[in-house]
Amino acid sequence: MTRSEGGSAxxxxxxxxxxxxxxxxxxxxxxxxxxxxxxxAYSLARRILNDQTLAQDVTQEVFLTVWxxxxxxxxxxxxxxxxxxxxxxxxxxxxxRREENLRKRRTTTDLLDGKESLEPSVDEAVWSTMCRExxxxxxxxxxxxxxxxxVLAYFGGYTQRExxxxxxxxxxxxxxxxxxxxxxxxxGLDGISDNTLALDEPGGxx
Amino acid sequence: MTxxxxxxxELAVGHALAALEPEDEQEFLAHLAGCAECARxxxxxxxxxxxxxxxxxxxxxSPDLLxxxxxxxxxxxxxxxxxxxxxxxxxxxxxxxxxxxxxxxSVRVSGTRAGDRHPPQRHRPILSRPRIVRTADRxxxxxxxxxxxxxxxxxxxxxxxxxxxxxxxxIAARRAQAVELLNDPTSQRVSLASADGSSxxxxxxxxxxxxxxxxxxLQPNDVDSTVYxxxxxxxxxxxxxxxxxxxxxGDVSAVRVGTLRGDLSTVDALAxxxxxxxxxxxxGSDAVATGRVLSA
Numbered sequence: 001m002t003r004s005e006g007g008s009a010x011x012x013x014x015x016x017x018x019x020x021x022x023x024x025x026x027x028x029x030x031x032x033x034x035x036x037x038x039x040x041a042y043s044l045a046r047r048i049l050n051d052q053t054l055a056q057d058v059t060q061e062v063f064l065t066v067w068x069x070x071x072x073x074x075x076x077x078x079x080x081x082x083x084x085x086x087x088x089x090x091x092x093x094x095x096x097r098r099e100e101n102l103r104k105r106r107t108t109t110d111l112l113d114g115k116e117s118l119e120p121s122v123d124e125a126v127w128s129t130m131c132r133e134x135x136x137x138x139x140x141x142x143x144x145x146x147x148x149x150x151v152l153a154y155f156g157g158y159t160q161r162e163x164x165x166x167x168x169x170x171x172x173x174x175x176x177x178x179x180x181x182x183x184x185x186x187x188g189l190d191g192i193s194d195n196t197l198a199l200d201e202p203g204g205x206x
Numbered sequence: 207m208t209x210x211x212x213x214x215x216e217l218a219v220g221h222a223l224a225a226l227e228p229e230d231e232q233e234f235l236a237h238l239a240g241c242a243e244c245a246r247x248x249x250x251x252x253x254x255x256x257x258x259x260x261x262x263x264x265x266x267x268s269p270d271l272l273x274x275x276x277x278x279x280x281x282x283x284x285x286x287x288x289x290x291x292x293x294x295x296x297x298x299x300x301x302x303x304x305x306x307x308x309x310x311x312s313v314r315v316s317g318t319r320a321g322d323r324h325p326p327q328r329h330r331p332i333l334s335r336p337r338i339v340r341t342a343d344r345x346x347x348x349x350x351x352x353x354x355x356x357x358x359x360x361x362x363x364x365x366x367x368x369x370x371x372x373x374x375x376x377i378a379a380r381r382a383q384a385v386e387l388l389n390d391p392t393s394q395r396v397s398l399a400s401a402d403g404s405s406x407x408x409x410x411x412x413x414x415x416x417x418x419x420x421x422x423x424l425q426p427n428d429v430d431s432t433v434y435x436x437x438x439x440x441x442x443x444x445x446x447x448x449x450x451x452x453x454x455x456g457d458v459s460a461v462r463v464g465t466l467r468g469d470l471s472t473v474d475a476l477a478x479x480x481x482x483x484x485x486x487x488x489x490g491s492d493a494v495a496t497g498r499v500l501s502a
Contacts, residue, residue, distance in 0.1 A: 009406070020500075024287075025285070042267040063275045067279045068284065086256055090224055132260045153223040175219075179215060182222075186250065
């Protein structure tokens with residue numbers, strides 16, 4: 001796989017600076033953002049869509065959008081990772097809600113696809129591992145009904161009304177649980193920024 | 207919060223999770239346009255929702271995904287004008303001689319937003335930068351691993367392994383100090399890269415006006431006859447030395463260098479030179495590492 005010359009030099013820049021370079025049509029900067037966030041974006045899409053090809057399509061679209069719409073990103077309004085992952089989430093949810101993909105949605109609320117792995121794989125950034133550990137810990141600290149509501153919504157791609165049907169609870173209760181769950185998550189995650197540190201992915205994505 | 211507004215907050219959460227029915231979605235978006243409180247809640251919630259993504263089991267995409275993305279942008283309406291060969295912005299920093307003008311353009315990020323899902327209001331950072339917490343063994347492992355990753359990211363595994371236990375502990379302590387400095391949420395950082403832009407040799411950490419350098423790839427100097435100097439080139443005015451320092455080994459360590467003349471916002475670039483003698487000269491030789499101070 002080709003790597004750009006001076007690729008590691010891009011790794012020294014903060015996200016917002018890389019986006020500024022993308023606006024100036026610097027493809028190396030886009031590649032650096034992909035190396036930083038491509039895996040988490042793909043993993044999110046994969047979990048929602050349960051389909052590697054569809055997940056890659058979404059990820060591909062999202063990074064093309066980053067390229068085309070870089071001028072829309074304003075770092076004063078939020079971190080790049082929030083922008084990227086919000087876009088990824090919405091595209092993945094839109095995709096899984098299409099007629100032909102509806103059956104791919106999962107009603108399970110566990111988030112482990114395989115064995116529990118809090119040890120990072122060789123080429124995963126320590127930062128990602130720490131985030132995963134903290135977020136899963138915060139989720140585990142929620143009352144089960146709140147956690148289920150959040151997971152079914154965020155990872156399952158279900159609407160509030162559908163979740164009410166799946167769980168046999170009134171719509172109003174589902175809304176309350178989601179709100180309470182997010183408030184509790186916020187408290188449980190105090191100390192992590194939505195701006196990651198500018199650390200390399202050691203080894204990069206394969 | 208009124209019961210009425212609680213309802214809007216519920217909708218804001220549902221919106222951030224993409225879980226609203228279409229009619230609720232439209233109603234909320236219409237309300238959002240005129241409600242600062244909801245915009246703030248949405249802002250916060252969107253940041254949180256972004257973190258939720260990390261709970262998914264990490265899986266690498268196929269290796270041909272990146273080439274496909276790059277092919278996409280080449281055929282897009284705005285094909286790349288730079289690829290590889292190092293960053294195009296900022297402009298390759300010149301040697302720190304007194305120069306009145308500043309090369310290159312400024313990096314300005316602005317932009318319009320037109321009804322997309324990006325949070326509309328000014329971002330309030332609700333959460334600070336991560337701190338390495340040293341409690342349980344597993345978390346301590348992660349802290350050590352963070353230091354390990356830091357060494358990798360700072361330009362290579364340069365640690366010289368010693369046999370003496372004390373030296374190993376000293377290395378670990380210096381590395382931990384470097385990690386703490388970099389993680390300090392109140393500090394600002396400027397990366398200093400080699401002249402060809404290919405590797406990061408140090409990171410300047412600025413707290414207030416005090417400047418530390420976290421060293422990684424700079425060559426050790428002969429402390430009897432040479433000294434490293436850190437320079438500040440202001441946006442207007444003459445380049446001056448912040449202070450001197452030595453690089454005794456190739457290890458990751460941190461050193462306090464000195465104080466800026468003014469706020470970091472007055473500084474255009476930082477540069478490192480290596481000089482003969484033990485004092486900073488009036489003007490420096492060719493920079494061995496430089497970094498532009500990019501505006502936020």
